[in-house]
Amino acid sequence: MTNVAILVLAGTESHADLGRVTNALQAAKEFDDAGDDLEIVFDGAGTQWVAELTDDDHDLNRLYEALEDHVSVCDYCAGAFDVEGAVEESDATALDEYEGHPSVRDLVADGYEVITY
Numbered sequence: 001m002t003n004v005a006i007l008v009l010a011g012t013e014s015h016a017d018l019g020r021v022t023n024a025l026q027a028a029k030e031f032d033d034a035g036d037d038l039e040i041v042f043d044g045a046g047t048q049w050v051a052e053l054t055d056d057d058h059d060l061n062r063l064y065e066a067l068e069d070h071v072s073v074c075d076y077c078a079g080a081f082d083v084e085g086a087v088e089e090s091d092a093t094a095l096d097e098y099e100g101h102p103s104v105r106d107l108v109a110d111g112y113e114v115i116t117y
Contacts, residue, residue, distance in 0.1 A: 002036040005112040007104070011045030012052055021049050024117035025063045032067060039112065040067060041095070041102050043074040046117075050078075051086035068092070076100030 006028050010020035024040070031038045042049055050073055053064035064071075068091050075096035078084045087094055097103035107114055 002031065002034075003110065003112040004031050004036055005039040005041060005104075005107045005114045006031075007114060007116045008040065008042045008046035008049060009044045009116055010049075012048045020117040021046075021053075022060060024115075025060060025067060027115065027117075028067050028070065029063060032070065037112075038067075038070045039072065039107065040070045041072050041074070042092070043102060044077050045081060047073050047077045047081050047083050047087065050090050050092055051083050054086065054090050072102065074101050 006024050008021055008024045010017040010024075012018075028038060028040050050071075052058055053060055055061060058064075071091070072093040072095045073087045073090075075094040076099075078087045078094060095102040097106060104114060
């Protein structure tokens with residue numbers, strides 16, 4: 001079994017960003033399907049995706065919802081990118097482990113392979 005943390009840093013501004021979040025969710029699904037220990041962390045501009053992906057009309061909504069139990073969001077960045085309301089309405093966990101941000105160090109110390117998109 002693998003421990004993997006997928007960090008989504010891509011914002012929502014471009015087609016390339018959509019490609020990155022699509023690839024992140026597809027990779028996450030592959031790890032989840034294999035029964036691996038999975039964390040998906042939306043951080044930085046990536047926090048904007050929570051509002052997008054929880055919309056039932058978004059093309060990636062079903063994939064996101066299938067993985068929602070693994071999703072967390074940077075608490076500080078949700079505020080900085082003005083999406084804290086969407087995060088609160090979602091099932092995502094807000095993380096503020098290190099100065100308001102998720103602790104990447106803790107993930108590494110716990111044996112997670114960290115993949116960024």
